[in-house]
Amino acid sequence: MAQRLIVIGGNAAGMAAASQARRRRDRADLEIVAFERGHFTSYSSCGIPYWISGTVSGPEELVARDPETFRRRFDIDVRMRHEVVAIDLDRREVTARDLVGGGEVRERFDELVYAAGAVPLRPAWAQTDVEGVFGMQTLDDGAALRDWLESDPAPRRAVVVGGGYIGVEMAEALLLRGLSVTLVEQADQPMSTVDGDMAELVVEAMRDLGVHIRTGLSVSGLEERDGRVRGVVTGEGTIPTDVVVLGLGVRPNTDLAADAGLPLGPSGAVRVDRRMRVPDTPGVWAAGDCVECLHRVSGMPVHVPLGTHANKQGRVAGINIGGGYATFTGVIGTAVTKVCDLEVGRTGLRETDARAAGFDFVSVVAESTSRAGYYPGTRPMTVKLIAERPSGRLLGAQIVGWSEAAKRIDGLAVALWNGMTVDEMTALDLGYAPPYAPVWDPVLIAARKAVDALHDGAG
Known part of the structure; x- marks a missing residue:
């Protein structure tokens, strides 16, 4: 009987692993089933702000390979709109919920790739049913924001909460769409990925472009009317807005992994070795924004969620699953x-x-x-x-x-x-x-x- 590989997550890392494994093992030797809870496979999350701004014409431009390509070309059983809700390592099976048709399916595995990605940080005040508040991590998130921006009446004011990469890029995207944009950052500077003296150059340029930047300011709540967001409540008063975008960064999506007993590292992400194997868990691999890796300069374990790393890590896992040998030797945070x-x-x-x-x-x-x-x-x-x-x-x-x-x-x-x-x-x-x-x-x-x-x- 053919072995079975189950892949959790249909974006960069998961589908790179599945594709590389298929290139080295045919269907008679290895069946591959990939579960993806969203509407898209193998897409560029980094391109979402440029779709929002109108620089990129549509979501299809951001998709490298669609589900049908994986089914036809790689003989991978891609199950879209299926969310894996449980991993049983003893029984060697996963349970997935059909988000469209309802019900659950259970599938056995011999090899498992955990590539669940990352999820946007969402503080308690943003965990709400108020319309007009958006995290920004998946292509589905981008589609939801695009729909909102094109709703009637069209939003005229935006508040971006958080000044990391996604916050800065989304501020630009909304500015290019003609909105009045305010960026709120709790720290003394946005762009904490660079030192303060360099970040100040970014702040000066953003202000020159027309972005209102408020630093050292904490958000404590939302003001709403008729179920729609109308303002962001801060320690210095309420900032009126028609849409809120969260740019607070992401955390590794490890809830399912932790429930299954997979080891997490000091960064909070799944621990893996250089071949992307989960330690002391035979037949289980992990890759992408949910794993931690070695920083080659500091020597410390870090969580650096970037598409470049996810693709490389998925490729390494797939080569090893396919019987080859490959390693991921770390990052330097470029x-x-x-x-x-x-x-x-x-x-x-x-x-x-x-x-x-x-x-x-x-x-x-x-x-x-x-x-x-x-x-x-x-x-x-x-x-x-x-x-x-x-x-x-x-x-x-x-x-x-x-x-x-x-x-x-x-x-x-x-x-x-x-x-x-x-x-x-x-x-x-x-x-x-x-x-x-x-x-x-x-x-x-x-x-x-x-x-x-x-x-x-x-x-």
């Missing part, structure tokens, strides 16, 4: 985003991370330009580097700027991944032409400044 034309990139550790990990370090900020100063369209660019003292090893980098800024973080990520020192980086052979960079690239200028800082503190 990410980019934008607010209209302003670009932000980061990789590795922030100052607070480096301090918490016990590093002695220097940090430098270098101001430069995106192109040769005389070339039309050149814009300012700020590069920040954090380097270990006294070795000079790069620990982290951040970039804020306009054209040609964010993707420069990739070169810094490669240097970081390979343990380069800032002294070695000063000799990097980077591309140069006036339309793309000054003769001394901003990365090289920052590296030279970091070397100087290390030497200044040597005595």
Whole structure:
């Protein structure tokens, strides 16, 4: 009898695992059943703000492979609108609820991939039936918000609560749709993924674009009328609004895993080894936004929910399930985003991370330009580097700027991944032409400044 693989979650990690396993084992050897509670498979969650803004024309543009493609091309039994509600490790079976037809089904498994993703953080005040309040994690969430924005009467004011990546990107999306946007952040700064001095550059640009930013402000409730949201209640009064978008981040979706007895790590996500196996749980694998992984710089377990990692982790799990050998060797936290034309990139550790990990370090900020100063369209660019003292090893980098800024973080990520020192980086052979960079690239200028800082503190 063929073995059976059950996959919980039909997005990046789950379907990458299923596809890779199928490439290595045919149906006579391995049956594959994938359960997905939503309406879409293998889609780009990161693209949702650009669909909301109208930059991307429709949800189908964000779907890499639809369920029928998986059924026809990969011979995977995809069960849409089915939510797995229980995992029985002793009986080796899962229970799934049919969200459309009702009832439950039970399916046995020999191998199981837990790829349940993440869920938006939703504080108590947002756990309500009031219409017009949206988390933003799945394509279904995006569809619900689009419908609301196109309802009658159309919303004119929006409040985004939380200033992380999704909050900043959704503020831009709503601004581009013509809404008046207020971003509320409890901390002293939005964009906590970069240091405060770099975040201030983002705040200044967002205000220039017309986003009202309120920092150091806690939300305690909602004001509603006729079942619809009308305001966000804060410690400094109520902010009128027609729609609320939660940009408070996400947590790993581990409730089902915890109930089944799967081990969770210190980050709160599912623990896995380098092959994406769940420790001490034979035949069970996990991947994607629900798992924790190793940070290659700090050496600490972290939860970093990004589609890049989810696809790689799913691929690793699938190769191993299929009889091959692959490992996922960790992350360094590389990410980019934008607010209209302003670009932000980061990789590795922030100052607070480096301090918490016990590093002695220097940090430098270098101001430069995106192109040769005389070339039309050149814009300012700020590069920040954090380097270990006294070795000079790069620990982290951040970039804020306009054209040609964010993707420069990739070169810094490669240097970081390979343990380069800032002294070695000063000799990097980077591309140069006036339309793309000054003769001394901003990365090289920052590296030279970091070397100087290390030497200044040597005595």
